Amino acid sequence: MRLRRLRLRVQTSDGPYGTDIDFPDGLVVVWADNSMGKSTCVRSVLVALGLEAALTTSQTDLPLAPAMKSIIEGDHGINDVIESSVSLELENRSGERITVERAIRGSRDIHLITVHPGPRLTSPGSTPARSQDYYVGRPGAATRERGFHQFLAQFLGWDLPSVQTFDGRDCPLYLQCIFPFLIVEQMRGWSTIQPPIPSHFKIKDVHKRVVEFLLSQ
Numbered sequence: 001m002r003l004r005r006l007r008l009r010v011q012t013s014d015g016p017y018g019t020d021i022d023f024p025d026g027l028v029v030v031w032a033d034n035s036m037g038k039s040t041c042v043r044s045v046l047v048a049l050g051l052e053a054a055l056t057t058s059q060t061d062l063p064l065a066p067a068m069k070s071i072i073e074g075d076h077g078i079n080d081v082i083e084s085s086v087s088l089e090l091e092n093r094s095g096e097r098i099t100v101e102r103a104i105r106g107s108r109d110i111h112l113i114t115v116h117p118g119p120r121l122t123s124p125g126s127t128p129a130r131s132q133d134y135y136v137g138r139p140g141a142a143t144r145e146r147g148f149h150q151f152l153a154q155f156l157g158w159d160l161p162s163v164q165t166f167d168g169r170d171c172p173l174y175l176q177c178i179f180p181f182l183i184v185e186q187m188r189g190w191s192t193i194q195p196p197i198p199s200h201f202k203i204k205d206v207h208k209r210v211v212e213f214l215l216s217q
Contacts, residue, residue, distance in 0.1 A: 001156050004089040004097065005121040008044055010072055012079035017072055020121070040065045042183065048088035048100050050113055050136030050148050053176040053198045059137055068104050081105050089121040092155055111137045113148045142172045149175050158217070163209050165202045174201055178210050 003023040010017040021030065021041060032038050046054055047062050055063040062069070068084050083106035089099045099120035102113045113136055117129040134141075134148035141147035142160070152175065153160050160172040177197050197206055 001093075002091045003045065004091055004119065006041060006045060006048070006089075007087040007121055008041070008068065009085050009087075010068060010081055011083040012072060012074065012081055014074050014076055014079040017067075017074065022122075037065070037067070040068065044068070044086045045088060046179065046183075047104070048086045048102050048113075049152065049175075049179070050102070050141070051176050051179050052137075053174075053200075054180045054196075057198070057200060062104055062110060064104060070105075087121060089119055093157055096155070098155060111135050115148075115151065142174055161209070161213060163203050163206075166204055167202065171201070171203070173203070173209055173213055174198075177201060177203065177206055178213065181210055181214060 002025070005023065006021045008018045008020075019037075019041075030038055030041060043055060043064055046052060047064060052063055066072070066081075068081070068086075070081055071078050072081055073079075084104040085101060085106075086104060087099060087101040089097060091097045097119045099116040099118070100113050101116065103110060112133050114131050114133050116131045118126060134146055134151050136148045138147075142149040142153070144150060160175075162170045163173050165171055180197055197210070203209065
């Protein structure tokens with residue numbers, strides 16, 4: 001999987017705010033001073049993909065900064081956030097691109113992710129194909145037809161293995177457990193090679209299962 005462009009959009013009483021970040025081939029370094037939004041951009045990638053369980057156990061509050069959810073400091077002082085969203089264009093190993101879009105604040109359900117076929121952010125207007133809504137943060141998101149993580153795993157060409165939980169059930173190796181291995185969280189540093197993984201899935205030997213899966217890809 002390759003990220004191609006991240007877009008953050010915030011509508012306030014003072015007007016629109018936002019940014020776009022492009023991800024070309026090769027190593028991409030996002031550099032800025034402290035408190036300038038680096039962590040918000042990284043977290044927005046996870047939220048756009050419905051992977052916020054890697055950051056929080058809350059099912060009702062997305063783990064993003066106040067600038068995306070409540071207030072933002074602009075040229076004319078502090079402004080209330082009326083609506084906000086995050087969009088992410090990504091490419092799979094076959095060169096196929098999709099753009100995913102998720103509302104952060106506003107009237108739209110935060111558990112819905114809209115999938116737009118094609119490079120909607122880098123080549124707007126070039127993909128008239130119909131968009132579809134999928135859901136996250138609800139039972140079946142990884143196994144049912146309208147579950148976003150079921151769709152995302154298929155798009156990535158990943159055949160997620162079945163693993164066992166501590167109470168003897170079988171479940172998929174959830175994407176929320178895999179993606180923490182693909183991201184370095186600056187605030188936690190390099191104290192351990194093993195990233196923190198959501199514990200509420202109760203998967204046995206989860207670190208080992210993830211490493212085995214990644215090495216097989």
